[in-house]
Amino acid sequence: MDMAEKEKGxxxxxxxxxxxxxxxxxxxxxxxxxxxxxxxxxxxxxxxSRAVDVAEIVRQRFVTDTVAKDIKIGTEEIQGEEGPVKVSxxxxxxxxx
Amino acid sequence: MDMAEKEKGxxxxxxxxxxxxxxxxxxxxxxxxxxxxxxxxxxxxxxxSRAVDVAEIVRQRFVTDTVAKDIKIGTEEIQGEEGPVKVSxxxxxxxxx
Numbered sequence: 001m002d003m004a005e006k007e008k009g010x011x012x013x014x015x016x017x018x019x020x021x022x023x024x025x026x027x028x029x030x031x032x033x034x035x036x037x038x039x040x041x042x043x044x045x046x047x048x049s050r051a052v053d054v055a056e057i058v059r060q061r062f063v064t065d066t067v068a069k070d071i072k073i074g075t076e077e078i079q080g081e082e083g084p085v086k087v088s089x090x091x092x093x094x095x096x097x
Numbered sequence: 098m099d100m101a102e103k104e105k106g107x108x109x110x111x112x113x114x115x116x117x118x119x120x121x122x123x124x125x126x127x128x129x130x131x132x133x134x135x136x137x138x139x140x141x142x143x144x145x146s147r148a149v150d151v152a153e154i155v156r157q158r159f160v161t162d163t164v165a166k167d168i169k170i171g172t173e174e175i176q177g178e179e180g181p182v183k184v185s186x187x188x189x190x191x192x193x194x
Contacts, residue, residue, distance in 0.1 A: 049145040052185040056172050071168040073189065075153045088149040092170065 012036045016043040016051040024054045028094065029062045038069070041092040044076060048090045055092045069095040109133045113140040113148040121151045125191065126159045135166070138189040141173060145187045152189045166192040 014027045031039045043051035070093040077084045111124045128136045140148035167190040174181045
């Protein structure tokens with residue numbers, strides 16, 4: 001196993017994008033079932049609303065002994081078609097109580 | 098002035114909806130210019146991403162001595178066409194440093 005795979009294996013970060021919302025919910029639930037105490041849900045731009053949905057669905061329906069321990073917002077620069085573009089970002093840390 | 102107006106007058110809450118983003122930015126900036134130390138930016142559903150945009154634009158471009166002191170997420174029940182619907186919600190408190 002090379003370094004990249006190792007890091008990926010240890011990762012408790014779920015990046016929310018354009019897939020169906022339940023696939024991210026499942027990914028987060030799986031992390032908790034694997035023994036993680038904290039799972040970080042990240043998103044940018046319009047996916048921010050979906051990240052909040054994911055956190056709320058996990059917390060209310062699947063892993064009910066978790067809490068949104070820390071929520072950060074910020075701005076990231078991504079490469080757009082016409083140069084760098086600033087987008088808002090969110091980072092929600094769901095943690096076992 | 099009746100009670101409702103009084104409450105409205107004291108309100109440091111900006112509810113982000115479907116208007117142009119800069120109108121919410123302006124509303125928040127105005128609150129700070131009127132001497133508020135904290136302004137609460139609220140949104141539900143898809144407007145959550147826009148609320149983060151509003152907070153980030155205010156903080157980076159207009160009232161740069163502010164910080165997102167507190168961010169809460171939750172679920173609210175609204176009246177849909179076919180009965181009550183659950184939607185995610187966010188509450189960002191921007192505060193003077």
